[in-house]
Amino acid sequence: MVELPDLAVWIRHLLRQIPMGKVMTYGQVARLMGNITAARYIGEYARRHDHTNECPCHRLVRQTGELGLYVSGETREKETRLRAEGVIFKGDHVDLKQSGWQPDGDLFNSPLTELHEYQESICRAVKTSPLTGPIKLIAGVDLAYPKKGIGQAACVILNARTLKVEHELIQRSSISFPYISGYLAFRELPLLLSIWEELVRQNIEPDLIFVDGNGQLHPRKAGIASCLGVEINKPTIGIGKSLLCGSVPKGDETERPVLFQNETIGMAITSRRSQKPYYVSVGHRLTLAEAVDWTHRAGKQKKHRLPEPIFLADRLSRQ
DNA sequence: GCGACAG
């Protein structure tokens, strides 16, 4: 795994550069960080970070000039502070033409751009050749968040033929990296790797792992299932409960391809249990057809919408 | 106004 940047420290550093009387938009900050998709995280940061009275977070606003939420969701104090600093308003909106600000040059590194390099290396390392060797044990892994900043990972090991549960494992740890769409692995992979180490210590090695989250079904073809598979060199399957990227042709087929940039990166599966599909993709070391096939085998009881290993890991992680 | 985003 790569060294994780401290995004909160990075934002704090940037905020200190915004001159009094000026503002930046959430999206501008996100772009500087390396990806516009982080804009929601910036907005989230604006209202939930460790705030002090000297904190200049009121200088973050929406692209429209609307103020957006201030610490703890309030807005009045934000407007008061901005007006006191001389920020120009048009009605209740900030006039971005006059009061918008951008740092000049590239004085800032882009922490997410560095993470893209890791994702590209994962993408290159993924193998989509057929499974080798027998599949006797399968696993499902997932995380829950029992408290803010604390993650709990669960791993359920099943007999691949009977689907009987043979082992259960839980591990808890603090989580510092935020959730940003497209960067889930940097939030959840460390704990998954840690639980994997514990499996190895106990001499339990599943032959195939279902991961709650996508594999190749990812804007850079490097979702968390692929990251885990490459890191531990095991076959993995990604299972997403909603669509991250790409498009699915309309129709009533139970299996429909997920198309992205002219290739099939996953399969939308509609089990008879629910109208809402879930999305299967290759994590590592198997073909998409095999991933779909194993997903069906692992859901043969048809008791739940999702394959059994994912359903069980999800439930266990919340305990 | 909408699109528009795993967990």
Add this chain to the structure above:
DNA sequence: ATCTTGTCGC
């Protein structure tokens, strides 16, 4: 992901 009451369906 989490926050939450009743409610619908098997």
